[in-house]
Amino acid sequence: MKKKKWWTMGRRESLQGYIFIAPWVIGFLAFTLGPLAFSLYASFTDYNITSRMDFVGLQNYDQLFTGDDLFWTSLYNTLYFVIFSVPLTTIGAIFISMLMNQSLPGMRIFRTIFYLPAVLSGVGVYLLWMQLLDPGTGLVNTILSWFGINGPNWLFDPDWTKPSLIFMKLWSVGGSMLLYLASMQGISKNLYEAADIDGAGTWKKFLHITLPLITPVIFFDIITSTIGSFQIFQEAYVMSQNGSGGPASSMLFYNLYMWIKAFQSFDMGYAMAMSWILFVVVLIITIINLKLAPKWVHYEGDDK
Amino acid sequence: MDITQRKQLAQKRDRRKPVLSNNLLRSLNWILLVVGSLFLLSPIWWMISTSLKPMEEIMQFPPTLLPQEWHWENYVHTWQAAPFTTYAVNTITITLICVVANVFVNAFIAYGFAKIPFPGKNILFTIVLSTMMIPGFVTLIPQYVLFAKLEWLNTYYPLVVPALFGSAFNIFLLRQFFRTIPNEMIEAAKMEGANHFYIWRKIALPLVKPALATVAIFSFNGAWNDFLGPLLYVNDESLYTLQIGLQVFKEQASTQWNYLMAGSLLVLLPVIILFFVFQKYFIKGANITGSSSFDK
Numbered sequence: 001m002k003k004k005k006w007w008t009m010g011r012r013e014s015l016q017g018y019i020f021i022a023p024w025v026i027g028f029l030a031f032t033l034g035p036l037a038f039s040l041y042a043s044f045t046d047y048n049i050t051s052r053m054d055f056v057g058l059q060n061y062d063q064l065f066t067g068d069d070l071f072w073t074s075l076y077n078t079l080y081f082v083i084f085s086v087p088l089t090t091i092g093a094i095f096i097s098m099l100m101n102q103s104l105p106g107m108r109i110f111r112t113i114f115y116l117p118a119v120l121s122g123v124g125v126y127l128l129w130m131q132l133l134d135p136g137t138g139l140v141n142t143i144l145s146w147f148g149i150n151g152p153n154w155l156f157d158p159d160w161t162k163p164s165l166i167f168m169k170l171w172s173v174g175g176s177m178l179l180y181l182a183s184m185q186g187i188s189k190n191l192y193e194a195a196d197i198d199g200a201g202t203w204k205k206f207l208h209i210t211l212p213l214i215t216p217v218i219f220f221d222i223i224t225s226t227i228g229s230f231q232i233f234q235e236a237y238v239m240s241q242n243g244s245g246g247p248a249s250s251m252l253f254y255n256l257y258m259w260i261k262a263f264q265s266f267d268m269g270y271a272m273a274m275s276w277i278l279f280v281v282v283l284i285i286t287i288i289n290l291k292l293a294p295k296w297v298h299y300e301g302d303d304k
Numbered sequence: 305m306d307i308t309q310r311k312q313l314a315q316k317r318d319r320r321k322p323v324l325s326n327n328l329l330r331s332l333n334w335i336l337l338v339v340g341s342l343f344l345l346s347p348i349w350w351m352i353s354t355s356l357k358p359m360e361e362i363m364q365f366p367p368t369l370l371p372q373e374w375h376w377e378n379y380v381h382t383w384q385a386a387p388f389t390t391y392a393v394n395t396i397t398i399t400l401i402c403v404v405a406n407v408f409v410n411a412f413i414a415y416g417f418a419k420i421p422f423p424g425k426n427i428l429f430t431i432v433l434s435t436m437m438i439p440g441f442v443t444l445i446p447q448y449v450l451f452a453k454l455e456w457l458n459t460y461y462p463l464v465v466p467a468l469f470g471s472a473f474n475i476f477l478l479r480q481f482f483r484t485i486p487n488e489m490i491e492a493a494k495m496e497g498a499n500h501f502y503i504w505r506k507i508a509l510p511l512v513k514p515a516l517a518t519v520a521i522f523s524f525n526g527a528w529n530d531f532l533g534p535l536l537y538v539n540d541e542s543l544y545t546l547q548i549g550l551q552v553f554k555e556q557a558s559t560q561w562n563y564l565m566a567g568s569l570l571v572l573l574p575v576i577i578l579f580f581v582f583q584k585y586f587i588k589g590a591n592i593t594g595s596s597s598f599d600k
Contacts, residue, residue, distance in 0.1 A: 014422035017422030036438075104333065112583060120575060120576070123531060127568045139347065231440060263536065278442070
């Protein structure tokens, strides 16, 4: 009898648990799983929102890989952005948090200043950078001219558009800086004192104590910023000519091309095929990251 | 490695560090931070300065660092050049709904994942986390089709309804906070006959208020700055949000940088104010994200 009663209580509790998570389950089915299933199927059709969906097999994928130069351009642009922006922002954030992880006067103010750009986003920021990078009236080329440097045309020069966006990204490096700073401040002072006795210098302490202990955050940061960078869209949409990725398609990133296909030419089957290719690419990179993690990420507790 | 032994050594011994070089390093460090701060602040100062200049002064070469005359009327002109008041009202409406929904719905879901045992919890939570890896556009296009079929295009439903069903990141964040509530506390309430709904409302929610504030602020930022959603779903000018309004104003004002900067600053201002007032909650959010990456 007693046992039976305990069971019903447990069940009642489980039921409450399911009620608590029910909104997420419903949302997941309606806005994630359902759409995923639809999109996977539609990627094998010629769906364009008004037509009936005709199954076309691998035609979309075939066209993407073999007949669409812009697809490859957009993939190249996106990889370019990921390959430069992810390491640069990671190294930048670690470097700044290293500077910040001291007891110097004004630290709170520095932290505020470095973090502020990271909370600003949206069209206002893009417009600001369009002005800063304006070849004639912008601040960047003005500063460069003080040093006798003739600044490039930034957003108007196909060679400089992607670096422009990477600079803009670096401005908001303070977001991940906070993550590193928090984990650095969690490192025990004793470790550094012990290293002092061994006569280790600042650089050695960083290399042998700080760096290994923040690897979990580096790992987290790299994974999230890689996924994020692959999806760069708004910057390119607002800052490129007519939102089409110009000049010379140099800002035609993967998502922007997908957007044009899906919502301007309504080639939705095709765009959904594109989205699945991106999904698979991101998934493979994430899995590689996860597989490589044990080689370099130290979790406290499983240390030698 | 015998770290404890070394620790003791460290405490016993006098540290004979070369004080001078240490101070030099600290000064250098400080100088780097000052220079860095100036660099990071210069865009904002430039935005303010440009917004107050007349167009002739902006075109001058070399550009002036401060406006020769302060043209505050640029702000009035900008605000009146497009229906920014309407955009602001629209944005505030959407933002408020999203913030309230995000805070309570995610806190509800997160409590379930943090404090109630039920079969399948771990696998479901793994699914919650893995949805964060799905590139947004993979679901965006089919969602658009769904909302089109529901005849929700050109309404705010696509912008606010998904917020009623929680978001993975916020669930994750709040779950971390709920987990810090001692189980004994919840068990004690259960002994007295309280169910989880009561415990959630009366005990758990008040204990995680700082976390709720963090979620509220992140949601405010997200909804206020949302560009993609309104761009895709809203066509009528009367329904535009500030982000879309600013994008349209950009085409209209072309290279009149003073008005563009004034508009940008006005749109960014609420976020800047929020940041300075509630900075500690921003930092709390970052800290919990950072420290929980240790959990793997």
